[in-house]
Amino acid sequence: MKKSLASDNYSGIHPIILEAIASANHGHVSSYGHDEYTHKAELLFKQHFGDHVEVFFVFLGTAANVLSISSALRSYEAVLCTDLAHINTDECGAPEHFGGFKLLTVPTSDGKLDVDKAKRYLQNVGFEHNVQPRLVSISQTTELGTVYSVKEIKAIADFAHSNGMFLHVDGARLSNAAAALQLPFRDFTTDLGVDVISFGGTKNGMMLGEAVIFNNTDLANDFKYLRKQSMQLASKMRFISAQFIAYLTNNHCIGTAAHANQMAAYLKQRLTAFRQVTITQPVDANAVFAVFPKDIRETLLEESFFYLWDEEKNEARWMTSWDTTTEDIDRFVDVLATALK
Structure with a gap:
């Protein structure tokens, strides 16, 4: 099949990633993430996002989104997102089915969440007949290919936190945003107060694997159980971790x-x-x-x-x-x- 402009998901695996997988395919190592590759990958994420963050690897982007949001919400709580958000339009109802939470959507013309438009969902906070907004989710880059500035993310983080909500970033293309902003990852995520990030690599040369990064580590307390219960704990995790080592080392992901x-x-x-x-x-x-x-x-x-x-x-x-x-x-x-x- 010749190359197309359909999706960055159509592209193959970068040779550096394939080499990393092959290099990890020697001998026996401990399973379920208790291995040297996973430890090294976790340290690399700490270098990029902050020493305090906690990182968990899963197979898929939808799983990363649903599980990261689920870690913060109870069944009567809701997510504020744009009407074009991937969690709203392209995940086949997985957030509602597996997460059990409601999505409250805000219209957008440029892919970005407008805080002023989102405020209408706060009028019934505390009213027992309505779901309670508890988390704001944005995509970086957005579904329309636009990129939030540092100022825009900071404003959304302040809005969320001042109203008792968490901030989640769907970072399926976070490396593209970092390249566009010419900034380290932490400068437009964890340093601004983003609580949890779904970090993707498959659209940028990886074979499979996503990372859930907790800046608010209180949300990570029970995540290992949630991941296992949700069938996202890889037994041979070294093959996901090895990819992330290659992906993050020397900012390879930023270059691609x-x-x-x-x-x-x-x-x-x-x-x-x-x-x-x-x-x-x-x-x-x-x-x-x-x-x-x-x-x-x-x-x-x-x-x-x-x-x-x-x-x-x-x-x-x-x-x-x-x-x-x-x-x-x-x-x-x-x-x-x-x-x-």
């Missing part, structure tokens, strides 16, 4: 994410030459959202599969990856140019 971001910027630059194409969102990271003439859709899809974000508007989401090249972009844009003639 920066490349993906640069390819999206290059695609945006090429698209500006066509008056029939309108870019609809800021290109902050590795996603380009654009409206283009519907009659050329099938031609473009034959060259590079992609998803329509809004079929009525014919708005596409074009995603770049760690292995996207300028030649890939040029080939796609050349097909676009020919189709528009």
